[in-house]
Amino acid sequence: MKLLIENPGLFTTVQDLGRRGYQMQGVPVAGAMDGAALRLGNALLGNEKDPRGLEPAGLEITVLGPSIKVMEGSGCFVVTGAEAGVTKNGVSLPCWTVHRLDPGDAVAFSAPKVGCRSYFCVSGGIDVPLVMGSRSTYTRGKFGGHRGRALKAGDVLVTGAPNATGENAIGAYALWAKCAGLSCPLRPDRDPHEPLRAIPGPQDDLFTEEGLAAFYSSEYVIANSADRMGFRLEGPVIAHKGGADIVSDAICLGSVQVPGHGQPIVMLADRQTTGGYTKIATVCAVDAENLAQRLPGQKVRFEKITVEAALNLLHREEALIGEAKRLREAWLAGSAFPFRRKGAFDVRVAGELRRVEWERME
């Protein structure tokens, strides 16, 4: 498909699961802030990882979504993550349900009641050139995604083809189309009132008892500056034993830095790779995604957990994505596979309607 961005929304970027293997050269990971939402969207559409293991990209929508018009081709889309108001040609459609897209269709968004980031996933994924092995946009560095920036009105995006080739590809297109109507009752847990579970360290030994107690027992408010790089939080001061500065050390997803002023900063997708502030704890991966769905002004609490407990949460999220894949398979099995001994169907290729006919050679 060819998609025209008629209105870009507040801050819409192309994201996959980020850039892996370049952090040692100072290149941030970037990628979807709520990776599970993107993966669930892809699972429902049948977008598989490519042979390199790369997750297909979608659009990450921040609060106010874009208006998108289909210029060419047909396929399906699903909106996951924060449940935005979605319309197609003016008709309201549910999120977490696969819908068909045809030439001329216009999709528009209104702000979600809960949550911050929605994902617009399409069959085939959003296809932009790979930069350092990823389609993710890193806006601060002006690279990746669509021209290294958030989308603008007039941008044209194309969607990818199936991994399969030849006859299998025709089958894959047909399977994509058959997912329209598939609805997913599964949701990752993004309750905005739940505490963020964090693993102590790597520099928790540089904080006072009182400082640690303040961190794990207080309520913090998300500052207005919260963005893809990190969330500054405001609340009771977290006291250091000595200074707040350390010799530069790595920063990971969910790292909670505490500079000299004692206010924590949770580092997220677009974080720089290294930094010289003490880190009291690391928010576990699933709760970094949970935080990504919160807005400035909302509250955050932290709860200490073990590595084992965090691993269990990861396993649960993986199981959820596996369940979504099974759901799709069950949906597809509910009707006969489109291929019989002989047959034909219509498919749009680069905007042109073509008749595909086949016959099995015995």
Add this chain to the structure above:
Amino acid sequence: MAVAVNAPAEKKPRILHAGENCLVVEFGDGIDLGINAQVQALRGKIENDPFPGFIDMIPTYRSLAVCFDALKSPPQLEKLLLDMSEDLTAGDAGSGELLIVPTCYEGDFAPDLERVAAHTGLSADEAVRRHTAVDCYCYMLGFVPGYPYLGGMDPALETPRLKEPREKIPAGSVAIGGKQTGIYPIDSPGGWNVIGMTPLRMFDPDRTPAVFLNAGMCVRFVPIGGGEFDRLAREAGEPGWKPDIRKKETPR
């Protein structure tokens, strides 16, 4: 600059948790060639023989963060990393490679060279001579893509940062901030004293590799004139261009 891998470590390496998908092997807490050589050695070892689920590494002055997919990594990873950190040999250590960084220390490329000269009491020529006389060691990259944290600058060149940082220091600027020297890989704000400009593109996301300088390598600044700068800048933009990276011979 000799990099002794088996320099007596002040402490045994320790493993720190940075979430469920990352372990940090900490070799010390200072800026020290011996400590950093251990970091690069372990990095090399893991690069050569990555474990299942391995994703990425972040070497810093004194630690190596190892990022992985905890759903795929071996259960005894902590012990595995500690064992790997036990017997690090010079063969695993940094590349021993030297990157030649041609730098023009003239005119508009060197807006703060006079300031450095005035502060240090050296002539501008002598400041340039000292800046190019010693090879610097790249401890780590970070801050922005491709930004090298270099050590080993001649202490006589130490110059405080500008009181008022500039809004934009152009990519390629070679600068001095306090005891350190660095190269700006992308346009960024900054308060360092800009003393020259290299035509090399230290970071180019559309080139493979986007960054050719790695932690553990050394950097040699070589003075060039304006004509040479223009020629090299043209060449650096051509497809197939390769930087001048040499095997490090005798230290200087």
